[in-house]
Amino acid sequence: MNAGKSAAGAVLSKSATLLPQSGNPMPRLKKLDVGAGRAVGSINSEGLPNNGIEYYVSDEVLDAVKATGKPYIVSLSGLSTADNLAMLGKVAAAAARKPNTIAAVELNLACPNIPGKPTVALDFDQMADVLDAVAGHAAFRASGLPLGVKLAPYFDGPHLDRAAALINACERVSFVVTMNTIGNCLVVDTATEASLIAPKGGFGGVGGGFAKPIALAHVAGLRKLLDARVDIVGVGGVRTGEDAFQLILCGATAVQSATTHWLEGPKCFNRIDDELRALMASRGYTKLADFRGNLRAYDKKNPKHKGGPKAAAAAAPTPYAPLAAAFALGCLATLALGLLDGLFSSP
Ligand code: DHB
DSSP, rough: OOOGGGOOOOEEEOOBBBSOOOOSSSSOOOEEEETTTEEEEEEEOOOOOOOOOHTTTSSSHHHHHHTTTTEEEEEOOSHHHHHHHHHHHHHHHHHHHTTOOEEEEEEEEEOOOOOTTOOGGGOOHHHHHHHHHHOOOOOHHHHOOOOEEEEOOOSSSOOOOOHHHHHHTTTTTEEEEEOOEEEEEEEEEEETTTSSGGGGGGGGEEGGGGGGGHHHHHHHHHHHOTTTEEEEEESSSOOOOOHHHHHTTTSSSSSEEEEHHHHHHHHHHHHHHHHHHHHHTTTTTGGGGTTTTTOOOOOOTGGGTTTTHHHHHHHHHOOOOOOOBOOSSSOHHHHEEEEEESSOOOO
């Protein structure tokens, strides 16, 4: 099954650069199992291997994604502001050439894996400059395509405040994707006494189960900080429908899944969708809006807290809804989830 035939809500391209590039040396992507498989994740330093923007907006790709009936989100991760602007021009031209094939653009400002290049979303002055330049791109503005920004994880409240303020100040941005991998981690293989991956001295971005508590905090935190016009796509540790449920409860409009998609392939979207729907039904919810953003504060008087998990299970009414998104560790096609409640319009 490919992504187009799965229950994924959208198709997201691999983050593109202006020109094709082969990425960092192998091995650059590994599965991580910790605690008897209870926490599954990944470490990667792929270095943006991709076919170049011309490919992702070619007639061939636009027609192929259109045939899936799913919205197509083009992800851009230029090696400079000039490259990002040039790519936005190419996306705008493609959207004019083939209307209703591109649903939105994700500007990835948080890839941590390019040797010698800082993560733009962690340098707020640079991020402000990029957002200004992008907002001033006349052809892209004229395209009317929704623009999202993929952010880095932040580990201090004021940093999250600053990122949110920059997004709020840029009216062109209609959604954020939070968050990219936890950058510059190191995993050591005892048997070889070496790092698990080769690039950047073994340093890479960790995603999957390890990232989920951080992603939940980013979605909940940003939902409070961002203007209501800015939707949030949650990403980090989406392996089950319950993971998706929790991100939506924290305020996500859609979710993406990368590590799980890499490990299971596109059929993971059907499983996640089924699990989410079952959880929603068990909690009496019929649509995502019934619980989106409704995370409660801890309260001792909440009957669900009395008597531990068993009592909570007995007291719990039930959960889910359709969702979607995954994205891309591979070439074209990674992707997809979330077309929730109209974040992206169908092409
Ligand atoms: C790559 C890593 C990322 O975390 C991302 O969002 C996009 C690309 C990479 O190394 O290729």
